Amino acid sequence: MMRNTIAAALVLGLVGCAKHEEPRPRPYAGHPTTLGGVTPAKPSGATSEVRLGGAADDEPPHVDFRVVKVYEKQKATTSGLGHADGGTWEFFDAVTSDGAPFTFGFFAAPAKGELPMSFGEGVLATPERARFVASLAKGFKQAVPAAAGAARPGKPLHLRLVVLGRNQARLPGGGYGDGGTATATKLFFSSGATEAEVFFNFDVAKKSGEFSEKDADYDKDLIAMTAAAL
Numbered sequence: 001m002m003r004n005t006i007a008a009a010l011v012l013g014l015v016g017c018a019k020h021e022e023p024r025p026r027p028y029a030g031h032p033t034t035l036g037g038v039t040p041a042k043p044s045g046a047t048s049e050v051r052l053g054g055a056a057d058d059e060p061p062h063v064d065f066r067v068v069k070v071y072e073k074q075k076a077t078t079s080g081l082g083h084a085d086g087g088t089w090e091f092f093d094a095v096t097s098d099g100a101p102f103t104f105g106f107f108a109a110p111a112k113g114e115l116p117m118s119f120g121e122g123v124l125a126t127p128e129r130a131r132f133v134a135s136l137a138k139g140f141k142q143a144v145p146a147a148a149g150a151a152r153p154g155k156p157l158h159l160r161l162v163v164l165g166r167n168q169a170r171l172p173g174g175g176y177g178d179g180g181t182a183t184a185t186k187l188f189f190s191s192g193a194t195e196a197e198v199f200f201n202f203d204v205a206k207k208s209g210e211f212s213e214k215d216a217d218y219d220k221d222l223i224a225m226t227a228a229a230l
Contacts, residue, residue: 058173059173059174060174060212060213061139061140061141061212061213061216061219062139062174062210062211062212062213063096063097063135063136063138063139063140063210063211064096064097064208064209064210065094065095065096065097065102065208065209065210065211066094066095066097066207066208066209067092067093067094067202067203067204067207067208067209068092068093068094068095068207069092069093070090070091070092070204071083071090071091071092071093071105072090073085073086073087073088073089074086074087074089074090074091074105075087075088075089076089076105076121076123076156076158077156078155078156078158079155079156080125080156081093081103081125081126081127081156082103082105082123082124082125082156082158083103083105083123088107089105089106089107089123090105090106090107091103091104091105091106091123092104092105092202092204094202094209096132096135096136096139097135098135098138099131099135100126100128100131100132100134100135101126101127101128101131101132102124102125102126102132103123103124103125103126104122104123104124104125104200104202105122105123106120106121106122106123106161106185107120107121108120108121108161108163111163111166116163116164116165116166117162117163117164117165118162118163119160119161119162119163120160120161120162120163121158121159121160121161122158122159122160122161122185122187122200123156123157123158123159124156124157124159124187124226124230125154125155125156125157125230126154126230127154129148129149129150129154129227129230130144130148130149132226132230133145133148133223133226133227133230134148136211136222136223136226137223139211140211140213140219140222140223141219142219142220142223143223144223144227145223145224145227145228146227147224147227147228148227154230155229155230156230157189157226157229157230159187159188159189160187160188160190161185161186161187161188161200162185162186162188163183163184163185164176164184164185164186165177165178165183165184166183166184167179167180167181167182168180168181168182168183168184168201169181169182170182170201174212176201180203181203181204181205181206182201182202182203182206182209183201183202183203183204184199184201185199185200185201185202186198186199186200186214187199187200189221189222189225189226189229190225191225191228191229194221194224194225195218195221196218196219196221196222196225197214197215197218197222198211198212198213198214198218198222199211199212199213199214200212
């Protein structure tokens, strides 16, 4: 009981603190394992995404999406929508609430010990950059950067990520805790000295998910980097 209490407290401390204290993705050796094939971590008793302050129904800026197709046993690529058959990644196609299509893929090492977190990589791609960036910008209350409409071929955006919890349920106010079928993650965007983070939560079983604000200070850079990199 004492070990579980300490583990839960550590999780809360890691995911609920200021942005400069957040867990950072780290390189790791070995062959990656798709999340779809990982044995679910034991319930931690903690929330994987903590909302600080405000009323329970005062949700942060977010963009809902619907999962429309899932691809298993994939490998990440650097062209097209970022994937091809024959690998350990899992991808899915999705559409935002206002109709912008995108594709997301990921792998992560399985969680170890009492903590439910694990680190991995992700790929974000879209066949309609301008529309997708406009959808994100609207949800995060930002202007659409000029780069979103640039006349250039699109390409997948490769990211680092941390899985904050598996088998999660969405809570009032936008957080996630044990007791469902969702995967709660955080994506790390980087361009030179500029960095941004966003919560990315998805429930393949329920065909739903969302991009959700990590910190308001990240929003403008998040949209700018997405527009420039896709």
